[in-house]
Amino acid sequence: MKIGIIGATGNAGSAIYKVAQQRGLDVTAIVRNAAKAREVLGADANVIEKNAFALTAGDLTKFDYVVNAFATPTAYQHIDLAAKLVRELRENKTTKIIFIIGASSLLKPDGTKLLDSLLQDENAANWIATPIEQAKELTFLKLIDNVEWLAVSPQANFVPGPAAEYQLGVDHLLFNAAGHSIVSTGTMAEALVDQIENPTVPVRTRFTVGDK
Amino acid sequence: MKIGIIGATGNAGSAIYKVAQQRGLDVTAIVRNAAKAREVLGADANVIEKNAFALTAGDLTKFDYVVNAFATPTAYQHIDLAAKLVRELRENKTTKIIFIIGASSLLKPDGTKLLDSLLQDENAANWIATPIEQAKELTFLKLIDNVEWLAVSPQANFVPGPAAEYQLGVDHLLFNAAGHSIVSTGTMAEALVDQIENPTVPVRTRFTVGDK
Structure with missing residues (x-):
């Protein structure tokens, strides 16, 4: 199984790289800066240095x-x-492609979008552009019917950290035992590589991963 | 006023080129084949030969x-x-950009999309891909908030021919005096160059042109 990770030096990408490597998969980092990738992922990392827009x-x-x-x-x-x-x-x-698209397009228990709540935050102007564009990204992907895409959303809180047990969902926020919508980068990486090795999510859909 | 027309040798593009030229605007054909463009538009046509995807x-x-x-x-x-x-x-x-997007996303008087009716046609499989994708193109454009775009839809019937008097609309099909949803390439060209010279349609919206 050959896996390429665009943005493999980031929090999510590096966690996925490491899980794939630990499982013995043939994983390659696709990054802007090979030296930085080898610092983050190890001197023996497989690296392609290329601007993502030039792929x-x-x-x-x-x-x-x-x-x-x-x-x-x-x-x-x-x-x-x-x-x-x-x-x-x-x-x-x-070739299948998995897009990590953020949580803003997920639905709250009352059926409204998380994005609608985020827009109410008094400091939203400082950081709202990314949640807005990530929600649009899902709308865009849903227009595409001849590419083997998947989209995955984390939770309202997406935090660096080791893997926990996880749960999968479709379009709704997930809550852990303590009632929080949270997933760690480690949990996300395990769940995502599980989907690569043993796919259960239908192609051309979005799914979501949460800590249990 | 400098105008570039991608696809200037087609029915719609060549009509727009000619109207712009007649009005003394500085118009350039952006085409895959310069020789063909000079055949269609005249030996003195301004031509850039370039694949649209390489612009x-x-x-x-x-x-x-x-x-x-x-x-x-x-x-x-x-x-x-x-x-x-x-x-x-x-x-x-x-730089403003106008996309000619087809009529499939327009609404019929009963509020349903023209595309929904087209999908019912018994021969739809032969030609439905373009109306489907042109409707998606409008959905895509509506996600874009930092480009000066306009989209223009013709009518259910978009036919080669000289200009007639025209009417403008927003999201609904327009009907001429005989009750037909029709616009000629000549009419479309006049209306579109009118919008370039004297814009009345708000940026980042779709409008539609029909023969009166």
Whole structure:
């Protein structure tokens, strides 16, 4: 199983890289800076140094799975990068691509979007662009019917940390035993690599992972 | 006023080119085949020969208006090209871009989408991909808030022919005096160049043009 991770030096990407490596999968970091990747992932890491927006069908289809864990520098680039990767993978049936899209498009128990609550925050202007664009990214992906995509949302709180037991959901926030919507990068990585090794989530859908 | 027309050798694009030229505007055809463009538009036509997917911000921002009249070879490329052009024009406030997006997303008088009726046609499988993707293209454009885009829909019938008097609408099909939803390429071209010279339609909206 060959896996390429775009943005493999970030919190989510590096956790996924490490879990895949521990399980003996053939994993490659696709990053802007190879030296930084080897610092974060180890001197023996498999690295392709390339701007994500320059990736071609040839680069991507070497892999069985591509994971897009890249937190783009500018919020609206979430859509632009998704569109670029989709364009390169059109009509390809063998390479699957998983987009980590944030939690803002998930529904609260009352059926409203988490994004609607975030917009009410008095300091929203400082950080709302990314949740807005990540919600749009899902809307964009739902337009795409000839690429083997999956989208995965973390929880309202997505925090660095080791893996816990996890639960999967579809479009609703998940809550742990203490009532919190939270998932660690370690939990996300385990759940995501589980889906790569033993897929249970239907292609072209979004799922979500939460700590139990 | 500098205008670039992507797909200027097609029915819609060539009509727009000719109207812009007749009005003394500085218009350039952006096409895959310069020789074909000079056959269609005249030996003295201004031509840039470039694949639409290779256009850069530098190419596009030479113009006050870019018109995307390119009927892509594959239906899903409507979204891919829109996303590519959007990406190149992000945060640009001086170059406006007009997408010709088809009529399928327009509403019938009963409030249902024209696309829903088209899907019922017994031969729909032969031609439905383009109306489906053009409707998605509008959904995509509505996600974009930092590009100066406009989308224009023709009518259920979009036919080659000279200009008639026209009417403008927003999201509903328009009907001529004989009760037909129809617009000629000539009418579309006049209305579109009118919007370039004297804009009345708000930026980041879709409008529609019909024969009176």
